[in-house]
Amino acid sequence: MFSVIAPPHRAPTANPSTGKPVTDSAPPLGSGAENRPPKSDAKQSRPDLATLTALRFVAALWVVFFHLQAMQHTFLAPVYELFRPFIANGDLGVDVFFVLSGFIITYTYLDRLGPRFRWRTAGDFVWARFARMWPAFALVVGVVGLWFVYGTAQESVREWSLQTQAPDLSPWGLAKQLLMMHLWFQPGTDGASWFGPGWTVSAEWLAYLAFPLLALLLFRLRRLHPLAALAVSVLVLLPTAIWGPDLPIATDEHQPYEWLLRIACCFISGAFACIAARNADRMKFNPALAGPGALLTGTAVVIFLATAGKPGPGRLAVLAFPLLIALLSLTRGWLRSALSARWLQYGGHSSYSLYLVHMFFIYLFYWLIRDWPHGAGPLAENLLAAACLLGIALATHLLFKYVEEPARLRLRALVPKAGAARVGTAVGHSSRGSARQ
Template identity: 80%
Template sequence: MVSLISPPRHATPGNPIPGNAGPDSAGAERSRSKSAKTELERSRPDIGTLTALRFVAALWVVLFHLQAMRHTFLAPIYELFRPVIANGDLGVDVFFVLSGFIITYTYLDRLGPRFRWRAAGDFVWARFARMWPAFALVVGVLGLWFAYGAGQHPVGAWSLQTQAPDLSPWGMARQLLMVHLWFQPGTDGASWFGPGWTVSAEWLAYLAFPLLAVVLFRLRRLHPLAALAASVLVLVPTALWGEDLPIATGGPQPYEWLLRIACCFTAGAFGCIAARNADRMNFNPALAGPGAVLAGAAVAVFLAAAGKPGPGRLAVLAFPLLIALLSLARGRVRAALSARWLQYSGRCSYSLYLVHMFFIYLFYWLNRDWLHGAGPLATNLLAAACLAGIALATHLLFRYVEEPARHRLRALGGRSPRFARAG
């Protein structure tokens, strides 16, 4: 980093007394200030570089759920990346850590240093406007899906969950209020579609963040190494709470989802503090990109070696470092992540996460009941049609529901200008 050292108090031909500085000295001082500012900006986190990671995390989860199609033309992908895809549930943890990082980066200074109802209300409304419209539409479509399927199959079987979701009016109200997970210890059957439980968990984290921000604000100047260590330590409980690990007793543990969102979200917050204070270490941003690539490769190698999803959960410990490095990445890595298609895909990641399960339902039931014995060609065509449907539905949901509804709800809420540019 450029050091802003005060000039000596004695005058020399090349170093006039500051009080009598002439035009040349003033210009030099401005140049030094501009250089220092530029260098500082280079070391600050850039959450735009994380947009592409949102797409990668969503795609990881989608591939995990698309294992119903692993015997179609997708078979070579599942064979080549089998250990990584088998641990695709970790994509949810990436989302949770990312969420804690981005929310802290965007809102910490606005919500701290003390709790204020107006600021907290603005924050909660902004997050509601982001999450609710697309989710509510998907819940409505799935309600019609269940109304059709319940006459032919049990609700649990029709939803491809071992526990049947609650389709009562109270169950629908809980879905629409995004509190459906809060009333049960497990995630199975909590949502009308499997991965929908994460929306409820994330909503709980958002409601708690204004209080968490009061604590984090007092830690905002934590040394980056200490913050990074805290981000890893806070993940240890959820990393060890997996199946096939000594601490586990076999199978999902009660309220594991609560531990998972709390640990991952808080870890992301500490990761953000580490990244935004990286200049205190004279950290060279040019190393962030290669470091992120190495961290990502190490995660992939570890998952390939671990094989089973249980031990693979330990990979979550690397996520804060990976995300922090990506936020500081410059050069080729940043340029690659800034590709237009990756940025758009990242912005659509929430819509992709919401819609993909419906097309998996379609594939499963159409292949089982209509194409049974029709041969691989018909199955491959159905799989290709469902993948195309996922892509099209993702674009339509984002372009015509998620984004416009978000802007309209923000305007309806009359949010404070302090939150005008928040995501």
């Protein structure tokens, strides 16, 4: 998540600021000339991506536990009993990713893409996002494809995929998966991806392709008053928050292309939440209040979901996400230090890999339990569940460390950045001038 789900990131420099990550194609927060607004802009706050990286990990775990409900009768039963209303709304973790994505992409790229449309700059942005998303996703698609080859010899495609609609396994279906366009051709998410949550990758990719044009509008609104920007970030979520089954504007079923409304509303909401955070100094906002405000907002979301008790009404909680994310980005002090813990940061950076691999192990658990000779007893179920959780953790680490990050760096190296090319040209001219002298 996608997001998805994965904001720009690169390995820390030799002397990074404590707790502050370094962004992909962006210098360290608060120090890079490319990330600074024009001199004519008012003083701006510097959102902290380390706190949001931790939130990515929390959101990923939320989605994973939502999908792990197949194991709720194992040793995980106490967790599901205690947090059942919260876990039952775990699909909202996807909305957290979408809002986060809009926030972080706007923070990192607005000042580069916003002033005017330039094909080279837009191409650099799209290539950077492709390099981040595609390698790990393509590998998982390949593994799941082999899984389908094995399983569909005995089961139907629909049954083997554990989806209500059968995914398209034709050569054109494979091409759509590998191009990350598999969701664009159908009104619903079920059956769009070869593995259930893979639809979000396609939705995110569409948002990234549209962002260079969206940035032209956002840049002209970059000085918007923070309260106005925050109000817009909430209002733009209304269509996806109040329209659907068991919601204020009730419908009997999900509407066609609801996924498109969902990614558009959440991504734009995150962009305006970023503008609000950037301009927080305009209202003399005290950063010391950001941490308590974020904790209060997060607690309110948890209480609301516990009260709502089911996914329908619980969807209204999405309206609090832009405020939560904006406040977390401005958090300082002990909460920022806590969220900058190494394990939370690693979990956040590897959350995309976690999101991609976890469903495969759920498939394994489901089919092994179903076909267990003479039925699986409690001991076998618990051992298998533990093995699947360990498998998820190990596969996440391996995919992130040996595929996602190395492949991103290699793909990025294939196409030099526009800025680097200009610098290289300038250096070349300077060297030739010195030689002539």
